[in-house]
Amino acid sequence: MPPPNAPAATTPPSAWHPASWRTHPARQMPTYPDAQALASACGQLAQFPPLIFAGEVRALRAQLAEVAAGRAFLLQGGDCAESFDTLDGAAARETFRVMLQMAVVLTYGAARPVVKVGRIAGQFAKPRSADTETQGDVTLPSYRGDIINGAPFAAADRAPQPERLLRAYSASAATLNLLRALAQGGFADLHQLHAWTADFVRHSPQGQRYQALADRISEALAFMAACGFTSQHMAQLREVAVYTSHEALLLPYEEALTRRGDGLRAQDTGDWFGGSAHMLWLGERTRQLDGAHIEYLRGIANPVGVKIGPQATPADVLALLNAIDPARQPGRTVLITRMGAGKLAAHLPPLLAAVRDAGHPAVWACDPMHGNTVTTRHGVKTRDFDNIVQEVREFFAAHAQEGTVAGGLHVELTGQDVTECRGGGQNLTDDNLQTNYTSACDPRLNGSQSLELAFLVADLLRGR
Numbered sequence: 219m220p221p222p223n224a225p226a227a228t229t230p231p232s233a234w235h236p237a238s239w240r241t242h243p244a245r246q247m248p249t250y251p252d253a254q255a256l257a258s259a260c261g262q263l264a265q266f267p268p269l270i271f272a273g274e275v276r277a278l279r280a281q282l283a284e285v286a287a288g289r290a291f292l293l294q295g296g297d298c299a300e301s302f303d304t305l306d307g308a309a310a311r312e313t314f315r316v317m318l319q320m321a322v323v324l325t326y327g328a329a330r331p332v333v334k335v336g337r338i339a340g341q342f343a344k345p346r347s348a349d350t351e352t353q354g355d356v357t358l359p360s361y362r363g364d365i366i367n368g369a370p371f372a373a374a375d376r377a378p379q380p381e382r383l384l385r386a387y388s389a390s391a392a393t394l395n396l397l398r399a400l401a402q403g404g405f406a407d408l409h410q411l412h413a414w415t416a417d418f419v420r421h422s423p424q425g426q427r428y429q430a431l432a433d434r435i436s437e438a439l440a441f442m443a444a445c446g447f448t449s450q451h452m453a454q455l456r457e458v459a460v461y462t463s464h465e466a467l468l469l470p471y472e473e474a475l476t477r478r479g480d481g482l483r484a485q486d487t488g489d490w491f492g493g494s495a496h497m498l499w500l501g502e503r504t505r506q507l508d509g510a511h512i513e514y515l516r517g518i519a520n521p522v523g524v525k526i527g528p529q530a531t532p533a534d535v536l537a538l539l540n541a542i543d544p545a546r547q548p549g550r551t552v553l554i555t556r557m558g559a560g561k562l563a564a565h566l567p568p569l570l571a572a573v574r575d576a577g578h579p580a581v582w583a584c585d586p587m588h589g590n591t592v593t594t595r596h597g598v599k600t601r602d603f604d605n606i607v608q609e610v611r612e613f614f615a616a617h618a619q620e621g622t623v624a625g626g627l628h629v630e631l632t633g634q635d636v637t638e639c640r641g642g643g644q645n646l647t648d649d650n651l652q653t654n655y656t657s658a659c660d661p662r663l664n665g666s667q668s669l670e671l672a673f674l675v676a677d678l679l680r681g682r
């Protein structure tokens with residue numbers, strides 16, 4: 219948990235600069251033994267093109283403004299931590315595929331567009347509860363994500379290595395390139411919606427429910443085609459917009475990729491934007507008002523997410539909004555609550571009321587993962603599907619009570635057949651967790667559990 223928030227950041231707005239975070243206390247960041255190597259890696263990054271374009275950032279902000287107004291829904295999901303070892307594209311494709319399925323379910327059920335934002339193409343840095351890990355009589359630095367150090371428990375791997383910043387940039391570029399190709403090259407064509415089901419999901423109850431939905435949509439598409447509306451004529455049927463996001467934890471990396479104007483020196487609108495992803499978020503552990511992370515994020519024009527745990531008070535949330543978005547711009551801020559099942563009825567309504575009464579247009583999204591992590595008797599980190607579902611239900615109930623908009627869902631997921639979270643239609647137990655647990659950090663929903671959650675949220679949205 220962060221300590222009680224200190225007074226507002228001391229740097230006046232005019233003094234913001236991509237490096238102004240350096241004069242603020244920075245949590246959760248490694249100390250690099252070789253400062254020169256770090257500076258050299260950042261110098262190279264500063265010469266590279268941004269991974270995304272400012273026009274895309276503006277488009278995402280416009281779509282998030284629609285979410286805030288209750289006319290669209292935000293689906294943000296992907297790995298807990300991406301890995302440099304799985305860059306052949308299969309993992310990214312599976313994540314994208316299940317996100318497409320979830321978006322179909324949500325769009326159909328809720329009759330509103332779904333804004334798709336992946337925790338992908340840059341989700342390489344992890345905040346940790348403990349700085350070190352001990353195995354037997356050996357203590358090493360904790361694994362903090364592939365952009366910082368390596369997961370194997372060996373001194374050489376766990377040392378922070380600056381060259382990993384360059385690898386993260388190239389891994390992000392490769393994944394983003396694939397995503398853009400999948401989004402626009404035919405894979406995401408709505409006529410493919412039957413093909414998006416993974417084999418292991420096909421015969422599950424949610425696989426069959428999806429199949430029935432896909433059949434209904436196919437009939438509607440056939441009718442539209444008969445009327446002359448085909449993928450050939452309608453880009454909306456043929457391709458989707460997909461955006462990237464990650465936790466803006468490693469600030470030297472973010473600073474090196476910060477660009478002004480359109481980032482290509484063609485048009486200077488005066489705005490700065492973070493060039494590493496469309497949307498960046500602040501973790502629950504790094505959102506101190508006087509901290510380096512707030513200082514960096516307040517100066518860029520990207521949409522910014524802020525994680526909100528159960529200890530946050532209305533005054534904390536209003537102060538955060540004031541620091542990040544004093545101009546109250548629709549589409550700028552996403553408040554992502556992660557409180558834990560059983561806690562929202564008491565803790566969320568006062569926050570919703572305060573933000574509503576202040577007239578702030580922030581999007582509210584629910585992360586039902588990070589407040590529900592438990593450790594099994596075998597020492598494995600997991601989450602119970604029932605708790606995840608309960609937190610989502612409590613989120614919708616609190617919004618219904620306060621007359622505010624339940625705007626989005628933020629989940630750690632993969633389309634693959636992993637066994638990391640307990641429960642769901644497959645009824646995974648502690649014993650099943652050993653079968654295919656591949657997350658480098660926190661447990662993700664698998665393709666079947668993700669689809670099951672999407673059907674639940676669609677029902678809740680329909681009932682809203």
Ligand SMILES: O=C[C@H](O)[C@H](O)COP(=O)(O)O
Pocket residue numbers: 298344345346347348588591659660
């Ligand atoms: O995924 C997020 C965090 O890195 C994670 O929840 C922290 O986990 P830890 O408590 O094992 O450090």
Ligand SMILES: C=C(OP(=O)(O)O)C(=O)O
Pocket residue numbers: 298345465500501502503525526556588
């Ligand atoms: C670390 C994360 O979340 P939180 O800051 O909410 O713990 C995360 O989303 O990866």
